[in-house]
Amino acid sequence: MLFPFSDFIFLCFFFYSGxxxxxxxxxxxxxxxxxxxxxxxxxxxxxxxxxxxxELQVKKLMHIIRQYQVPLQKYMAMMDLQExxxxxxxxxxxxxxxxxxxxxYTPTVGEACQKYGSIFGRPQGLYxxxxxxxxxxxxxxxxxxxxxxxxxVTDGERILGLGDLGCQGMGIPVGKLALxxxxxxxxxxxxxxxxxxxxxxxxxxxxxxxxxGLRQRRATGQEYAELLHEFMSAVKQTYGEKVLIQFEDxxxxxxxxxxxxxxxxxxxxxxxxxxxxxxxxxxxxxALKVVGGxxxxxxxxxxxxxxxxxxxAELIALEISKQTNMPVEETRKKVWLVDSKGLxxxxxxxxxxxxxxxxxxxxxxxxxxxxxxxxxxxxxxxGTSGVGKTFTKEVIEAMASFNEKPIILSLSNPTxxxxxxxxxxxxxxxxxxxxxxxxxxxxxxxxxKTFMPGQANNAYIFPGLGLGLIMSxxxxxxxxxxxxxxx
Numbered sequence: 001m002l003f004p005f006s007d008f009i010f011l012c013f014f015f016y017s018g019x020x021x022x023x024x025x026x027x028x029x030x031x032x033x034x035x036x037x038x039x040x041x042x043x044x045x046x047x048x049x050x051x052x053x054x055e056l057q058v059k060k061l062m063h064i065i066r067q068y069q070v071p072l073q074k075y076m077a078m079m080d081l082q083e084x085x086x087x088x089x090x091x092x093x094x095x096x097x098x099x100x101x102x103x104x105y106t107p108t109v110g111e112a113c114q115k116y117g118s119i120f121g122r123p124q125g126l127y128x129x130x131x132x133x134x135x136x137x138x139x140x141x142x143x144x145x146x147x148x149x150x151x152x153v154t155d156g157e158r159i160l161g162l163g164d165l166g167c168q169g170m171g172i173p174v175g176k177l178a179l180x181x182x183x184x185x186x187x188x189x190x191x192x193x194x195x196x197x198x199x200x201x202x203x204x205x206x207x208x209x210x211x212x213g214l215r216q217r218r219a220t221g222q223e224y225a226e227l228l229h230e231f232m233s234a235v236k237q238t239y240g241e242k243v244l245i246q247f248e249d250x251x252x253x254x255x256x257x258x259x260x261x262x263x264x265x266x267x268x269x270x271x272x273x274x275x276x277x278x279x280x281x282x283x284x285x286x287a288l289k290v291v292g293g294x295x296x297x298x299x300x301x302x303x304x305x306x307x308x309x310x311x312x313a314e315l316i317a318l319e320i321s322k323q324t325n326m327p328v329e330e331t332r333k334k335v336w337l338v339d340s341k342g343l344x345x346x347x348x349x350x351x352x353x354x355x356x357x358x359x360x361x362x363x364x365x366x367x368x369x370x371x372x373x374x375x376x377x378x379x380x381x382x383g384t385s386g387v388g389k390t391f392t393k394e395v396i397e398a399m400a401s402f403n404e405k406p407i408i409l410s411l412s413n414p415t416x417x418x419x420x421x422x423x424x425x426x427x428x429x430x431x432x433x434x435x436x437x438x439x440x441x442x443x444x445x446x447x448x449k450t451f452m453p454g455q456a457n458n459a460y461i462f463p464g465l466g467l468g469l470i471m472s473x474x475x476x477x478x479x480x481x482x483x484x485x486x487x
Contacts, residue, residue: 018042025086026189032057032088058092071108076119078104082178083122086188093182101179105459107414107439109175110160116168117210124174125193127167129214133227137234149190149470150244151235152176155198157218157251158272161386161417164251166200167213172248176271176462184463186470196231198224224254232262241475244466246271255307256355267469269477273311275458276384278465280312280409281319282486283456284380287434291379291405295320296334298407301376303369303391303419304384305339308411310355312382313337318479319486332358336376342367343375373398380407383419387412391420396428404432411438411456422453461485 018041022028029037031052038044061081068074078100082089093100102108112119132139156169173193180186198219205211219227235243247258247270259270269275284295291298300316302309313335320331337344337359343366344352344359352360366372373381373395381399383391391410399406406429410419422441425433431446436454444451465485469477 018046022046023084025083025089028085029054029087030057030085054088054091057088058095061088061092062096071103072111072115072119074103075108075112079124079174080121083124090178090181090188093178097182101457101459102440104178105175106160106457109171110162110414113156113159113165113168113171114162116165116171117205117208117212120210120212125170125195127170127195127197128227128231129167129197130199130219130223130227131214133230136227136230137237140234140238143192145189145192147190148192148239148243150177150180150186150246150466151192151194151239152180152246152248153194153196153231154248155196155250155254156200156213157249157254159249160413161388162414164200164202164205164218166202166205166211167195167197168205168211169249170195176246176248179459180463180466182463183459184467186463186467194231196228198227228258232266236266242267242470242473244269244469246462246466248272250307252306252353252355263477267475267477269462269465269469270307270311271458271462273307274315274477274482275462275465276308276411276456277311277315278461278482278485279458280382280411280456281315281483282460283409283436283454284316284407285319285486287407290434291407294323296324296326296331298334298379299376300335300380300382301372301378302335302337302382302384304382304386304412305337305344305356305359306384306386307355308384309337309382310359312384313359315479315482315486319483322483329358333361335359336361336363336372336378338366338369338372343372370395370398377402379403381409383410383412385412385419386417388417388419391424393424393428396420396425396433400429400432405434406432407434409436409456411436413438415439415441422451426451 021041031047031050032054033043034051065074065077126143128136128139152173154169154172156166157164159165159169159172177191177193180191181188197213199214199216201218206215235245245266245268250258255270255273259273262268302313316335317328317331320334321328343363344356345363345365346360347365349357349360366375408425412418418437418439422435423444425435426444426446431449436456438456440455441453
């Protein structure tokens with residue numbers, strides 16, 4: 001009796017393993033399973049008889065995706081593919097990265113986060129809410145993969161330029177980690193997306209019947225700090241000191257504090273502060289080939305003094321310091337910032353947040369961006385304000401009046417929040433602007449010449465930086481690593 005029963009269990013196990021293999025996105029190959037593989041993995045009869053190469057499957061799926069007129073439909077199709085056939089998802093993304101990057105990443109991922117509750121299907125990543133306080137280590141152990149090398153974590157408070165999207169910010173870590181694999185070559189199984197849910201102050205979401213997160217106002221202060229500290233400690237305990245933790249889309253008041261607090265004890269990296277800074281500095285170095293001179297020869301004016309603006313400003317000052325051997329306190333004087341109250345100047349120092357104080361230079365108070373442009377006469381204008389249409393015709397024309405080739409970077413995401421469009425930058429500067437944006441713009445023709453707008457996309461930096469940190473066995477991120485990534 002024992003032998004037939006054990007034989008029955010043996011056969012049932014393999015029948016289940018074949019059927020479940022087709023529903024395991026990590027190992028499923030769909031019609032690409034060969035006849036030999038179908039026999040070995042108990043897949044006979046579970047698939048149509050045709051064997052279709054991965055290349056042909058990509059061709060078919062790209063044809064289907066291109067039929068969709070709405071980008072969010074393309075995003076949902078890609079997420080469905082990721083959850084059913086991971087190999088095919090990454091093959092399609094890698095082979096068509098220029099076309100698909102705006103779908104799985106900015107700008108479409110912003111709309112996906114706004115509507116995440118409505119389109120939510122199969123859960124992706126780990127959701128750690130205030131309900132898990134005191135047992136986060138156990139929650140991490142629920143994740144099936146044990147050899148995690150990189151975590152992207154958000155609390156959803158400042159998703160792109162869209163504000164507080166709470167638990168629905170999960171689309172950002174999922175999208176970022178897809179690019180860690182597609183652009184950096186990090187194994188998908190080594191990537192873990194995490195959303196920390198401490199509530200949301202977004203009234204629309206709190207009243208939305210489809211909202212998937214905690215229905216409460218955001219926790220702050222000690223309650224917030226304790227949850228984040230438990231998470232950071234549990235990650236280190238579970239995955240070791242070499243796991244890379246990328247902070248993503250935290251609000252200014254938490255982003256700087258978390259980076260300062262954990263950069264000495266963990267391998268941490270804030271993409272909004274450090275990744276954005278790295279890719280923008282790389283773009284500025286490349287622009288010098290067109291406009292000439294060194295970084296020290298230029299004057300920089302920012303609209304926006306949050307984590308992105310001050311992060312870029314600091315890295316520019318560090319690079320100029322490295323090139324000239326001048327103290328960074330001195331090179332910061334080449335960089336000016338405008339916030340919602342006007343130009344940041346020394347007379348405002350006492351009322352400034354700590355991360356803005358290094359940029360409070362001696363100057364008369366200036367209220368508007370246009371006045372700041374006319375007073376400072378920058379060669380480079382950088383927008384990180386999160387507010388669309390703020391680089392007006394008058395601002396661009398002023399930049400073009402005293403620069404032969406003004407450098408205009410409108411970096412806010414998504415496209416609706418961009419400080420100006422590529423068309424506006426080229427038209428208002430009579431085709432002389434060196435332009436890049438955070439979200440992609442189509443080529444634009446002006447007076448018979450076609451301009452290809454640049455994209456200052458963090459995807460050029462963070463996957464490679466992350467791969468380098470993992471491969472080198474680093475346990476801390478240093479500024480020199482960021483400067484090397486820029487170069």
